[in-house]
Amino acid sequence: MNKSVTKAIFPVAGLGTRFLPATKSVPKEIMTLVDRPLIQYAIDEARAAGIKEFIFVTSRGKSALEDYFDMAPHLEAELRKKDKVDLLAELKSTNMDSGAIAYIRQQRALGLGHAVWCARRLVHNEPFAVILPDDVIAAEKPCLQQMVEAHAETGGCMVAAMEVPPEKASSYGVIDIKEDLGSVVSVNGLVEKPKAEEAPSNLAVIGRYILTPQIMRNLNKIKSGSGGEIQLTDAIDAELREGRDVFGYRFQGQRFDCGSKAGFLQATVAFGLAREDLHDEFDGYLRKLMTMQTAAQ
Ligand code: UTP
Numbered sequence: 483m484n485k486s487v488t489k490a491i492f493p494v495a496g497l498g499t500r501f502l503p504a505t506k507s508v509p510k511e512i513m514t515l516v517d518r519p520l521i522q523y524a525i526d527e528a529r530a531a532g533i534k535e536f537i538f539v540t541s542r543g544k545s546a547l548e549d550y551f552d553m554a555p556h557l558e559a560e561l562r563k564k565d566k567v568d569l570l571a572e573l574k575s576t577n578m579d580s581g582a583i584a585y586i587r588q589q590r591a592l593g594l595g596h597a598v599w600c601a602r603r604l605v606h607n608e609p610f611a612v613i614l615p616d617d618v619i620a621a622e623k624p625c626l627q628q629m630v631e632a633h634a635e636t637g638g639c640m641v642a643a644m645e646v647p648p649e650k651a652s653s654y655g656v657i658d659i660k661e662d663l664g665s666v667v668s669v670n671g672l673v674e675k676p677k678a679e680e681a682p683s684n685l686a687v688i689g690r691y692i693l694t695p696q697i698m699r700n701l702n703k704i705k706s707g708s709g710g711e712i713q714l715t716d717a718i719d720a721e722l723r724e725g726r727d728v729f730g731y732r733f734q735g736q737r738f739d740c741g742s743k744a745g746f747l748q749a750t751v752a753f754g755l756a757r758e759d760l761h762d763e764f765d766g767y768l769r770k771l772m773t774m775q776t777a778a779q
Contacts, residue, residue: 487630487692489604490533490611492524493597495541495588500742509544510741511615515753516760519550520740522576524615531626533611536583537604539597548585551578593711598693599701607695609633612714614689614741618749620756621735625690629731632666633692638727639718642690643667644737648678654686655715657730669728674715685730687715688737696721 498505504513511521528536540547554573561570588600598612611626619625625642633640643657658671659682673682691714700717721728738752739745754764 485609486532487609487611487633488533489535489537489608490528490531490613490626491537491539491598491601491605492521492613492615493539493588493594494521494544494547494615495539495591495597495600497591498741501746507543509547511544512546512550513740513746515618515740515746515749516757520615520618521547521550523618524613525578527619527624527626528611528613530624531611531630533626534582535604536578537601538583538585539588539600540585541588541591551576551583553577593713595701595704595712595714595717598714598717599698599712602698602701605695605698609692609694612689612691612693616739616741617689618738618740619690619733619735620738620752621733623734625733625735625737628733628735629690629692632729632731636666636727636729638729639694639697639721640692640729640731641669641672641687641718643685643730643732644688645684645732646686648681648684651676651678651681651684651686654688656681656683657685657687658682659685659730665732667730667732669722669730671722672715672719672728674713685732687730690733691718693718694721694726696726 494509494511496510498510501510501513512519515523525536538547558570558573561573584604586600586604588597613626621628629640629642646654652675655672655674656676657667657669658673660668660670667685671682672687673680676682697717700720701712704712704716718728736752738749740749751768754760
């Protein structure tokens with residue numbers, strides 16, 4: 483049995499330029515899918531996977547994120563007074579245990595690998611998860627939970643993997659597969675953002691990782707990879723070159739790229755339709771909209 487994973491790093495220090503001007507003052511992770519900020523989906527997924535310590539790598543202008551996890555005593559008192567029991571329960575479910583959250587600053591946005599490295603002193607000698615909150619995954623069993631269960635068997639490093647069409651490969655890290663075992667694939671190499679014709683497979687890495695502490699030591703050594711940023715992919719690739727195991731995990735579920743406008747809109751529609759309290763009205767509206775558009779064409 484491999485060591486359990488109880489710590490997760492949430493790198494949220496990126497500039498979020500694809501959502502400017504909104505991200506001038508609103509952190510991307512606070513943007514809401516229906517009525518919950520992106521970060522709440524990530525936290526819920528981590529909790530379901532057994533994560534107990536939540537490490538946020540933040541940057542200037544992200545104080546709204548820290549406030550979000552604070553208690554809201556005035557709001558709670560007001561809801562209690564008005565007997566709004568359901569809302570109160572909803573609000574309380576977002577509270578975090580004292581001491582469960584740590585914040586580390588990434589002073590300059592030098593890439594995902596660098597953001598993860600900033601948390602090195604909080605990880606100690608244990609495997610840890612990395613969750614990118616702008617990848618939102620709708621799944622019966624939360625994605626990280628699926629991975630933690632698989633990782634208990636495999637050990638090593640594990641990345642979430644998803645099939646993508648070849649023309650999309652250049653937006654991802656792509657897996658060179660050593661052996662395909664179904665849900666789990668063993669990895670030969672990782673290629674960051676390859677051209678379509680050079681992609682070693684159609685299996686792309688998305689924003690969930692379980693990593694060994696050795697990754698932090700690899701990041702120590704890496705100065706800069708592709709694009710001048712310090713890439714997490716390079717630190718994982720270094721594990722392979724040293725002969726250690728890296729696995730891809732084909733998760734069950736649907737991933738939405740909420741770091742892009744189109745992905746965020748798709749997620750809004752999917753999560754809106756999935757909500758019992760909104761489904762009928764929203765579904766009716768979308769159908770009407772489609773009919774009107776078809777008629778206009
Ligand atoms: P993205 O590539 O989506 O970058 O980062 P971004 O800055 O958030 O957004 P755009 O591309 O400018 O619109 C993927 C994840 O890595 C984090 C981001 O916060 C996001 O969760 N990240 C990225 C950092 O924490 N630090 C960095 O230096 C880069």
